[in-house]
Amino acid sequence: MLVGPMGSGKSTVGLVLGRRLGLQRLDADDLFVAQHGVISDYFSRNGEPAFRQAEEEVIGEVLSRAEPCVLSLGGGAVLSAQTRDRLRHGSHVVYLTVAEDAALARLNGGLGRPVLAGDPGRTWRRILAERHALYREVSQWTVDTTGRSTEDLATHIIRLVRQAESTTPTTGAVHP
Numbered sequence: 001m002l003v004g005p006m007g008s009g010k011s012t013v014g015l016v017l018g019r020r021l022g023l024q025r026l027d028a029d030d031l032f033v034a035q036h037g038v039i040s041d042y043f044s045r046n047g048e049p050a051f052r053q054a055e056e057e058v059i060g061e062v063l064s065r066a067e068p069c070v071l072s073l074g075g076g077a078v079l080s081a082q083t084r085d086r087l088r089h090g091s092h093v094v095y096l097t098v099a100e101d102a103a104l105a106r107l108n109g110g111l112g113r114p115v116l117a118g119d120p121g122r123t124w125r126r127i128l129a130e131r132h133a134l135y136r137e138v139s140q141w142t143v144d145t146t147g148r149s150t151e152d153l154a155t156h157i158i159r160l161v162r163q164a165e166s167t168t169p170t171t172g173a174v175h176p
């Protein structure tokens with residue numbers, strides 16, 4: 001499972017990991033769109049609380065499936081206590097970080113991400129400050145993606161997970 005702020009590369013790295021591990025790769029935002037339509041339209045029609053509720057349900061459904069998969073979450077998924085609780089039980093969770101300027105360069109002015117409307121830079125920073133502790137709370141590893149290719153990141157993440165699986169669970173948590 002990949003968590004982290006918008007632009008950290010959760011969706012893109014998830015794709016690479018799925019391919020490299022031969023696992024089904026799911027993106028919570030894509031599942032949301034398939035069920036409810038475009039996120040920014042949903043936001044303007046129903047507001048953020050309704051989006052969060054529907055997002056929690058979509059993620060709950062995926063996490064209750066038995067098959068192993070790589071799941072890229074939306075940046076705000078960790079706002080849900082229920083989702084955090086589900087993530088802490090039985091999943092390998094990686095927190096992808098990124099420097100603010102790199103994230104903003106990747107995010108194309110916040111296009112398609114309604115929570116960044118207005119002043120994307122300031123909003124991105126504020127949102128990260130609000131969520132950083134939640135990302136840490138649910139994850140076993142923190143991996144900085146700034147200046148690293150998605151292939152290199154996938155190699156690094158696969159190594160971390162394999163290492164943890166070959167050692168005892170208590171030594172698996174390796175936040176730097």
Ligand SMILES: Nc1ncnc2c1ncn2[C@@H]1O[C@H](COP(=O)(O)OP(=O)(O)O)[C@@H](O)[C@H]1O
Nearest residue numbers: 005006007008009010011012106145148149150
């Ligand atoms: N490690 C990376 N280096 C450079 N660009 C990246 C990297 N990871 C993702 N990107 C690009 O940044 C943009 C946002 O990535 P995305 O995977 O959608 O992030 P998230 O799902 O975390 O919001 C995409 O255009 C993607 O191609």
Ligand SMILES: O=C(O)C1=C[C@@H](OP(=O)(O)O)[C@@H](O)[C@H](O)C1
Nearest residue numbers: 005006007074075076113114115
């Ligand atoms: O951080 C957020 O609140 C959001 C992040 C987006 O996903 P990404 O993190 O994949 O961009 C998407 O779920 C929605 O626009 C809200």
Ligand SMILES: [Mg+2]
Nearest residue numbers: 010011029074
């Ligand atoms: Mg994404």
